[in-house]
Amino acid sequence: MTFKERLSLVWMFIVNRLDERSTWRAIIAVVTVFGVSLDPNQMEKIISAGVMIGGLLEMMFPENNETKVISSIKKEKEEIKAKIKAKQDSIVENVKDNLQDKRDELVDKLRDKVGM
Numbered sequence: 001m002t003f004k005e006r007l008s009l010v011w012m013f014i015v016n017r018l019d020e021r022s023t024w025r026a027i028i029a030v031v032t033v034f035g036v037s038l039d040p041n042q043m044e045k046i047i048s049a050g051v052m053i054g055g056l057l058e059m060m061f062p063e064n065n066e067t068k069v070i071s072s073i074k075k076e077k078e079e080i081k082a083k084i085k086a087k088q089d090s091i092v093e094n095v096k097d098n099l100q101d102k103r104d105e106l107v108d109k110l111r112d113k114v115g116m
Contacts, residue, residue: 006069021051
């Protein structure tokens with residue numbers, strides 16, 4: 001995944017969080033801890049405005065960027081799975097070959113001892 005795709009994914013995550021009321025309540029709670037006091041009416045207006053900003057940001061940026069990034073991640077995941085499977089198959093084949101060679105050696109030694 002390219003840096004631009006990762007940045008797009010992070011941006012979409014942030015935009016999606018800005019569209020949630022709980023995010024804005026959390027922002028207000030953090031600001032309140034630092035000494036800013038708001039009355040409940042102001043908090044509700046800030047929350048509403050924040051949700052509106054989040055919605056506007058979502059309208060401005062098409063979802064296909066997020067879809068492309070997710071698709072890219074899924075493709076990369078499948079490629080990695082295929083590489084792992086190929087490596088596992090190769091290891092299994094090597095082990096089988098080695099076991100067959102050892103078996104053949106032991107059979108030959110046994111035949112030599114028995115005199116066949």
